[in-house]
Amino acid sequence: MSDIEIAQQNEQSEIKPIQTIAKQIGLDQHDIEQYGEYKAKVKLTALDQRSLPKDHKLILVTSINPTPAGEGKSTVTIGLGDAMNRLNKQTIIALREPSLGPVMGIKGGATGGGYAQVVPMEDINLHFTGDMHALTSANNTLAALIDNHIQQGNELHIDQRRITWKRALDINDRALRNVVIGLGGPFQGVPREDGFNITVASELMAILCLATSITDLKARIARIVIGYTDQKQPVTVADLKVQGAITMLLKDALKPNLVQTLEHTPTFVHGGPFANIAHGCNSVLATTAALKLADYTITEAGFGADLGAEKFLDIKVPQLGKHPDAIVLVATIRALKYNGGVALADLQTENVAALTAGFVNLKRHIKNMQQYGLPVTVAINHFVSDTAAEVTALQELCAELGVKAIDTEVWANGGAGGIDLANAVLASLAQPATFNPLYDNQASITEKVTTIVQKIYGGDAVEFSTKAQRQMQTFITNGWDKLPICMAKTQYSFSDEPKQLGAPTGFKIHIREFVPDLGAGFLVALTGNVLTMPGLPKKPAALNMDIAEDGTITGLF
Template identity: 95%
Template sequence: MSDIEIAQQNEQQEIKPIQAIAEQIGLGQHDIEQYGEYKAKVKLAALDQRPLPADHKLILVTSINPTPAGEGKSTVTIGLGDALNQLHKQTIIALREPSLGPVMGIKGGATGGGYAQVVPMEDINLHFTGDMHALTSANNTLAALIDNHIQQGNELEIDQRRITWKRALDINDRALRHVVIGLGGPFQGVPREDGFNITVASELMAILCLATSITDLKQRIAKIVIGYNYKKEPVTVADLKVQGAITMLLKDALKPNLVQTLEHTPTFVHGGPFANIAHGCNSILATTAALKLADYTITEAGFGADLGAEKFLDIKVPQLGKHPDAIVLVATVRALKYNGGVALADLQTENIAALTAGFVNLKRHIKNMQQYGLPVTVAINHFVSDTAAEVATLQALCAELNVKAIDTEVWANGGAGGIDLANAVLASLDQSATYQPLYDNQASIVDKVTTIVQKIYGGQAVELSTKAQRQMQTFIDNGWDKLPICMAKTQYSFSDDPKKLGAPTDFKITIREFVPDLGAGFLVALTGNVLTMPGLPKKPAALNMDIDADGKITGLF
C-alpha cells in the first residue's frame, strides 16, 4: 500500500480525538484550541506555566546527504518516537510542517511513511492549521506596506533600487523569481524590480521558529531590514512602524500544533524553514513544549547533517538553551551505493564495493557530529532490496569508528521495527555529552564561513564574489558581523556542486551574496546556484493527485 492508503486505513480505525492526545501529556481542554477533531494548537500560556526540567532528554535525528534513492529521516524520527513509547518511555516528537512547494513538486511531504506516520497526514501536508497562509499573508502585507510608503511620499527616502524584502508564495513558481511591479501609471505604484521567495525560505518563517513569545516575535520583526535609503543606510520594519500589525497576523501561527502518530505518540508539527536556505528546524516553542511535557523529545533537522544538523547545533541550540543529548544519523544502503557510483536503476542489486566506496559520505557526517562532543548512533533505514551482506558490511564499517549502526524497519513495522534503535539510543544517553559549538560568533564573517566549509564540508577555502565582499563590509560597518552564519547550499553534496557526491575534498565554496536576517538573528550566505524560489519538475507530483466525489484524496504519496 502507498503511504496515504496506510494512513487513511489506520485513521479510520484508530485515530484518537486530539483531546485524548493532549491529556496524555497533561494538557486539559482549556490548554488547547481545536482545529477539528484531530488537530489542535497549544496555548502559549499553558506552556509558560510549566518549568523546563533539566533532566529531560533531547534526541536529534539527522541524515546523510539526500539522494533520489531516499533516506527516510522523518520516517525514522517518527518510528523512533513510537518505539520509545512502546518501551514505556514518555516521548513526544517535534517535526517541521510540510511546504506545498515540495508536496506538489518532487520531494514529498514531511509526515513520515508506511506505518511510521503522523496523522491526519492529508491535512498536515495540505493546509493544516493555516500557519503557512498566515506567514505568506504577513510577508506580503509587509511588502505592500513598503510599496505604499514609497507611493505616499516616501518619508523614509527608501531607495526602491535597494529594497531587499521580497514577496512570498508557498509553492514552487520559477516565473516569480524576478519580476517587475508597479506598471500601469502613477495610480498603480512606483515601478521597480522585485522577486518572490518560497514562504518557507522567508525571514518571517525563520523568525517564527526562533521566537519564544509574542513579545519576542514583535521585537524580532521590528529588526527586519527591508532595504536601504538613498544614503545607503538600512531601513527596518521598526522605521516603518508596522511591527505590531505584522505580529498580529502571526499571533495564532506562533502557537505549536499538536497531532499524533499512527501509534498515538503526541507530536508537535510546527514551522518549516528549508534547511538548504534557512536554518531547517522546527520551532523553539514546539521543542520547548515537548521538553516540558515529556521525558524524551525526538526532533529532526532538515536535509543532511551538513545543513540541518549544523544549523540546529550552531543557530538553534544557543537560543533554545538546550543541546541534544544524542544524535541519530539516518542512512540507507541504497543511498550509500548511489554515493558509491551506482546508477539509480541498479540500486536493488547487491554491491558491496559501491557501498564501501559510498560510506565516505556517512563517515564524514559521523565525524562532523562527533566534533560537537555528542554521542552518535547510525540508523539504517531498511529497504526490501537490502541484503544481509550489505547490512552487515555497513554495520562493520560503522563499528570501525566505534559507532553502532542499527538495522531499522519502522516503515514496515512502525514502532516495533525501531525497538533495537530505541535501545541503542537509550544506551547512548549514558555517554557523556560535552556540547561545544563549531565557532565563536565573535569571529569575523570570513572566519566563521571558512570554519563551516573546512570542518563540516571538508572543503579547502571560501571565495567571495565582489558583491559579497561589498555586502560584508556593509555588515561590519553596521555592527552585524557578530551573528551566526546560515549557509544556503545545495543539499545533495558537501560542496556547492550537487553533482559531487561522496565526500569531495580540495574544493572551494563560492559565496555569491549575503543576506542580513537580523530578525532571525543570523546572516545568510548564499552559495553556488542555490535558489530561494524553487521550480517544479517536468512531471510534478501534482500530476498523480486526485480527489473523488466523496472527498477522498489519492496520489498524495
C-alpha cells in the first residue's frame, strides 16, 4: 500500500477534528483559526500568554547524507513522536512545510511515510494554508516595487546592474534561473538581468522562520539588502519604505500551522527553508509553541547533519534561546551500503563489508554532533531487506563510539515500531548536555567558514573566489562580518562535489560568492555549483499524479 493510500484510509476513519487536537495541548477554539476541519493556525496571542518551561526537553532529529537509497528522517521524527506519546510522554512534533518543487519533482513531500505520517497529507503537500503563496507574493511584490522605483525616477540611485533581490516561484523551473526583464520600450520598465529563486530558498522564507513576532518580522524585512547604488552603497527595504506593506502580506503566514499524525500526535508544520541553500529548520515560532505546550518537542533539520543540524545548532539555537537536549541520527543500512560502493540495484543483497566501509559517513556525523556536547542516538530506519547480521554489525560499529543504534520500524508499525528508540532517547536525556557552539560570531568570516569546513565537513581548507574576497571586504566595511555563516552546499557529500560519497578527506571547499541575508541575520556562502533554483528531473513525480471526479488524489507518493 502506498503512503497516500495509507493516509487516505486512516483519514476517512480516524482523523480527529483539529479542535480536539488543539484541546489536547491546552488550546481552545479562541486560540486557533481553522482552515477546514483538520488544519488550523495558532494565534500568536495564544503563545504570548504562555512562558517557556525550564524542564522541557527538545530532541533534534537529523541524518546521514541523503542517497537514492532513502533515509526517512521525517518518517522517523513522526514515528518517534507517536512512540513517545504511547509511553505517556506528552509530546509535540515540529516539522517544515513541503515545497511544491520537490513534491512535483523527485525528492517527494515532507509528511513522513507508511504508518508514520502527518495528515491530511494531500493538503499539507499541496497548498496547505497558503503560506508558500503568501511568501511568493510578498517576495514578488518587493521585486515589483524595486523596478517601479527605478522606472519612476530612481530617487535612491539604485544601480540596476547591482540589484541582488530576485523574484521567486515555489516550483523547480530551471528556465527562470536567469532572465531579462523590462523589454518592449520605455513604458515596460528598465531592461535589466534578473532571476528567480525557488520560494523556499528566498530570504523571506528564512526571515519568516526566524522571526519571533510581527514587530520582529517587520524589522527583519526592513534590513533586507535589495541591491547597491551607483556609488556601491547598500540599499535596503527600509530605504524603499515598504517594510510595512511586505510584512502585511505575511501576517497570517507567520502563525504556526497545527495538524496531527495518524496516531493523533499534535504536530506543528510551519516554514520550509531548504537546508542545502538556506538554514533548513522549521520556524522559531512553531518550535517555541511546541516547547510551551508539551513536555517534549521533537523537531527535524533538513538533509544531513552537515547541513541542517549544523545550521540548527549555530543559527537557529541562538534565536530560539534553547539548545537540543538530545540528538537522533537517522541512517539506513541501504544508504550506508551505497556509501560503501554498492550499486543501487544491488542494495537488497546482504553485504556487511560494504556496510562497514560506508559506516565512515555515519561515523563522521556522529562525531560532529558529539563535539557540540550533546548525547547522540542512532535510529536505524528499518527496510525489509535488512538482515540480522547487518543490523548487528551496525550496532556494534556505533557501540565502539559509545552510541546506541536502535532498529526502528515506524514506517511499517507507526509508533509501536519506535518504542525502543523512544526509550533509548529518554535514557539519553538523562545524560549531561553542555552545549558548545561551533564558532564565535566575532571571529572573521574566513575563520568561521574554515571552522565549518574543517570541523564538520572534514575538509582541509577553503578556496575563495576573487568575487567572494571582494565581498568579504565590503561586508567588513559595512559591519556585516559578525553574522553567522549559512553554507549553501550539495547535500549529497561532505565536500562540494556530489559524487564524493562516504567521508572524503584532503579536499577544499570552493566559495564562489556570498549573499548577505541581513534580514535573516546570516551570510550565505555559495559553494561549488549549488543552485538556488533547482530543475525538474527527466521523469518528474508529477507524471504519476492524478485526481478523480470525486476529488480523490492518486500518485502523491
